[in-house]
Amino acid sequence: MQQEQKQQDRQEIIVLTRNADGTLRMFGPDWMEVHSHVHPITPLLLWVPIIALIFWHGATSYGLSKTMLTGLVLTGLFIWTLSEYVLHRWVFHFKPWNDTTRKISYLIHWVHHDSPNDKTRLVMPPIGGLVLAAILYGFFRVILGAVLVEPFFAAFLVGYLTYDYTHYAVHHFRPRTALGRWVKKHHMDHHFLEQESNWGVSSPVWDHVFGSNISAVRGRKGKSGRPDGAPHAQPVPLERKSTA
Numbered sequence: 001m002q003q004e005q006k007q008q009d010r011q012e013i014i015v016l017t018r019n020a021d022g023t024l025r026m027f028g029p030d031w032m033e034v035h036s037h038v039h040p041i042t043p044l045l046l047w048v049p050i051i052a053l054i055f056w057h058g059a060t061s062y063g064l065s066k067t068m069l070t071g072l073v074l075t076g077l078f079i080w081t082l083s084e085y086v087l088h089r090w091v092f093h094f095k096p097w098n099d100t101t102r103k104i105s106y107l108i109h110w111v112h113h114d115s116p117n118d119k120t121r122l123v124m125p126p127i128g129g130l131v132l133a134a135i136l137y138g139f140f141r142v143i144l145g146a147v148l149v150e151p152f153f154a155a156f157l158v159g160y161l162t163y164d165y166t167h168y169a170v171h172h173f174r175p176r177t178a179l180g181r182w183v184k185k186h187h188m189d190h191h192f193l194e195q196e197s198n199w200g201v202s203s204p205v206w207d208h209v210f211g212s213n214i215s216a217v218r219g220r221k222g223k224s225g226r227p228d229g230a231p232h233a234q235p236v237p238l239e240r241k242s243t244a
Contacts (some may be wrong), residue, residue: 016237018174022109038120038123038124038125038126039069039120040119040120040122040123040165040168042123042126043123043124043126043129043161043164044124044161044163044165046129047157047160047161048127048161050157051154051157052154052237053153053162054151054153054157055150055151055154055155057150058072058147058148058149058150058151058154059150059151062147064147064148064151066196068148069151072148072151072152072155073152073154073155074153074155075150075152076151076152076153076154076155076156076158076159077156077158077159079152079153079156079159080155080156080158080159080160080162080163081200081202081203081205081206082206083136083159084097084159084160084163084200084201084202084203085199085203085206085210088199088200088201089199089212091108092108092109093109093195093199094107108130115193116170116171117171119168119172120211121241122164122167122168122171122172123164123165123167124164129160133160136153136156137149137153140152140153140156159202160200161237163201163202165203166183166202167201168200169184170183170184170187170188170201171187182204183202183204186198186200186204186207186213187201189214190214193214194214194217194218196212196217197212197214197216197217197218198212198213198214201211216241
């Protein structure tokens with residue numbers, strides 16, 4: 001009941017309505033609303049050619065050995081798993097501090113928590129993905145240099161695609177393997193049991209490394225007297241203004 005009330009309060013932040021297909025309408029202008037819906041195949045069509053081009057250029061232009069290329073690819077995949085954890089925990093679930101940041105918080109992620117099975121809002125819109133990728137590419141280029149960054153970043157983007165489609169799968173498919181069921185349960189617990197836990201989606205292992213898996217989080221909350229499952233990380237709703 002408490003969680004349903006918080007969901008209603010969050011939606012009042014930007015006065016959401018429903019589209020004809022039942023999805024939450026995030027924007028008033030139709031041209032903005034249509035770009036907030038993304039077909040699941042879109043990331044694959046957009047990023048596979050970019051990944052192939054970046055990797056081919058990095059692998060053929062600088063004389064890197066197969067050992068070096070393998071190391072860069074494995075490092076890129078590994079760093080993605082940590083980046084996924086960091087982005088979900090501290091960017092998507094950042095604590096808003098005023099009206100504007102509350103709206104931003106809702107638009108970038110909390111709408112997904114209020115409508116978790118919306119098939120067109122489970123993968124990142126291309127514009128947002130390209131902007132974020134450009135920022136991260138620049139960051140990694142400063143650290144690694146022009147010679148090493150391309151194979152690394154190609155693998156990093158493969159990690160991102162793995163996350164996108166793992167996220168889609170856990171919301172819309174019934175896994176047949178023990179691993180798949182574990183990954184799905186891990187994420188469903190984040191949505192429906194304890195929203196301050198289980199930040200990893202394609203790589204739940206980081207939650208065990210940092211002690212943010214649901215068992216550890218609930219254990220700490222029990223010791224501090226807070227009730228289990230309290231959705232404590234949600235944006236604080238705006239004060240309702242009287243129209244009288």
